[in-house]
Amino acid sequence: MSIRHGLLALLDQGPRYGYQLRTEFEARTGSTWPLNVGQVYTTLGRLERDGLVESAGEDDEGHQFYAVTEEGRAELRRWFDSPVPRTSPPRDELAIKLAMAVTVPGVDVAAVVQGQRRHSMKALQDYTRLKGRALAADSDPDGGSSNDLAWLLVLEQLIFQTEAEIRWLDHCEARLGRHAERLAAAEPAAPADAPPARRVVKGRARGRL
Incomplete structure (x- = not known):
């Protein structure tokens, strides 16, 4: 800004x-x-x-x-x-958080995504309510002010941005699911005829009389 x-x-x-x-x-x-x-x-x-x-x-x-x-x-x-350049987009904390989460062991990335989605959905509902009020002010028979119109434009940008964020979170969740499936498929399966592992207690094998 x-x-x-x-x-x-x-x-x-x-x-x-x-x-x-x-x-x-x-x-x-x-x-x-x-x-x-x-x-x-x-x-x-x-x-x-x-x-x-x-x-x-x-x-x-x-x-x-x-x-x-x-x-x-x-x-x-x-x-x-002049158009606003996109060659150096502003740092997005959410994108940075998810990029770090998928590389740090022990982080439940799916929970991070779901928590953010809940927050973004609530924000979207709040913005939508505010838009309703801004529309009422802008359509006032006495004529809305230029400040009312400016606020309405800002609100609609926030709504579009939040809707896009929610779609991106849905995409992230789907991609994380596919990644987990590929990892599971790549793990070597144990041979079907392999004997059950024996339990060792105090240095001696159990399972034989």
Whole structure:
């Protein structure tokens, strides 16, 4: 997620100070990716260093305002015009967890998959309920706000992402089952006429009188 470009998008609509930026960012994304004020000001400092924003004075309460520069607007337009690259996908904790689980002895990978599926199904139900509320707000006869539409788009992305995760977990479970079957088939079977193993007690064999 590009907090950097998200703040530029907000500043493109006029000067703002840090707390305002945090509040508006969370309002437009439904607090899906909460920010803290320190993170906002750290990002603003880097944007100012790079010439993308500049100080725009203070109000009577001492709030430091920032405004986007022309270079910042150009950077924002490049961001909107360019697709999000998939050459370096973000680290996915679930994928890393399963990759590690199948290589660590003693881990019940099937239980990991089933536990995650239960969690993801509950999340999907929660997102679906929230979508119902967002749809009601967006279809308000008085006209939904752009923030309502933004939140609806974010929710639908979360729903599609969670549905895809559940399908992937189903696929993982099926693949784990096939892998276990191949391992079982590869184990050498004991000869049908092999004598039963004798039990040894204190160094002597049992089974003969």
